[in-house]
Amino acid sequence: MHSFRYIQGRLHAESADLGALATRHGTPLYVYSGATIRDHYTRLDGALDRVDHLICYAVKANSNLAILNLIATMGGGFDIVSGGELFRVLQAGGSASKCTFAGVGKTRDEIEYALREGIYCFNAESEAELRYINHIAGELGMKAPVAVRVNPNVDAKTHAKITTGKSENKFGIDFDRISEVYSIIANECPHLEIRGLQMHIGSQLTSVAPFVEAVNKVIPLVQEMKAKYGIRFFSIGGGIGIVYKQSLDSGTPDWWTQEGEEAHPLTVQAYADAVAPLLEPLGLRILLEPGRFMVGNAGTLITKVLYEKKGAAKSFVIVDAGMNDLIRPTLYEGWHQIVPVEKSTSTETHRADIVGPICETGDFLAQDRDITPVSEGDFLAVLSAGAYGFSMASNYNSRPMAAEILVDGKEAHLVRERQTLDDLIRGEHIPADKCETE
Ligand SMILES: Cc1ncc(COP(=O)(O)O)c(C=O)c1O
Known part of the structure; x- marks a missing residue:
């Protein structure tokens, strides 16, 4: 849903008149609807209630403190990609213990900061990064919780600049190397604690098929890592696409239930119905990293x-x-x-x-x-x-x-x-x- 509609010919966000806001605060002006964000969080949370899960909102989508605070208040966690995003989450009242730290280029300062704040997990994207985190954790006399981001080489069928799960993309570690990398962590990195496995295949996905393909492909790896190393979570990333064309006439906007060309191509219920039955038997905590879906x-x-x-x-x-x-x-x-x-x-x-x-x-x-x-x-x-x-x-x-x-x-x-x-x-x-x- 969204909360933008014409009331007596004037566009409103919930009950706020956008023309009046623009006159008062000047333009360009971003206006967000808190009700819409709460609704999206609640729908996704509810659709997945059959699996133990945590929504880790992808901060990069919109990192305003008020929005982070709203999500923290609803019980959400966060997926961050920099020390700056961690700082924002903490300033907004969120907790590092509900944060996953993604990204291919984490720096020493960022790793130290996240460790000291008690990050839930580093989602590592290379062997070099894992060894670096191990080294820093050792120096600090700490154990760093890690997951490895697997690149499943699945076509997300989205814009080339927001595709992340193909082997030519810079993200994650190749599917075929995952077993070997977990064994390196277990045998050569005494300051790392294996906590999970993560993937994210791209953004603005408008069909459920690539999610299902990727989940099905990665599940055997998840089972193997659970059996060998006792992983506790599997993060299936973000990527749920949104509708960019919608009705603004009074009444409840109905793209959640619409059918036909203008319908939401990927409803949250369709997404959950497709992936939850695959994930439930794993007996693990499932992490989701929606960004666009929550705030777009x-x-x-x-x-x-x-x-x-x-x-x-x-x-x-x-x-x-x-x-x-x-x-x-x-x-x-x-x-x-x-x-x-x-x-x-x-x-x-x-x-x-x-x-x-x-x-x-x-x-x-x-x-x-x-x-x-x-x-x-x-x-x-x-x-x-x-x-x-x-x-x-x-x-x-x-x-x-x-x-x-x-x-x-x-x-x-x-x-x-x-x-x-x-x-x-x-x-x-x-x-x-x-x-x-x-
Ligand atoms: C690792 C990771 N997780 C989650 C997201 C959020 O994606 P979306 O906004 O499409 O849900 C991104 C976006 O690039 C990402 O890189």
């Missing part, structure tokens, strides 16, 4: 129309949000539904590119989109921008980053202040003296 449809990016321009070949609507605010369209060819915050009464449409102010040809939010007429000053809502939106934002072109709002019913909380010009140069220094030349 829970967020929108509000932007203001600055200018319109008709070129010889195309028309452009120039808005104040750019690829530095939302990079998905240009990086992943991500398609976002873009609608006026005040519903148009016109039925006539024209074709245009909706572009940002950044000096890059790739700075667009939509291309060749049929839109109803807009005027300068209108607010537009870029929907389903809650995942990999703000968390991938940058200061490119020296643009201060957007503010973020978390809506809870009628209440709208400012959960990140808009950056100021001073924020842009914080920490920079002009050398007081001329550079010395040798």
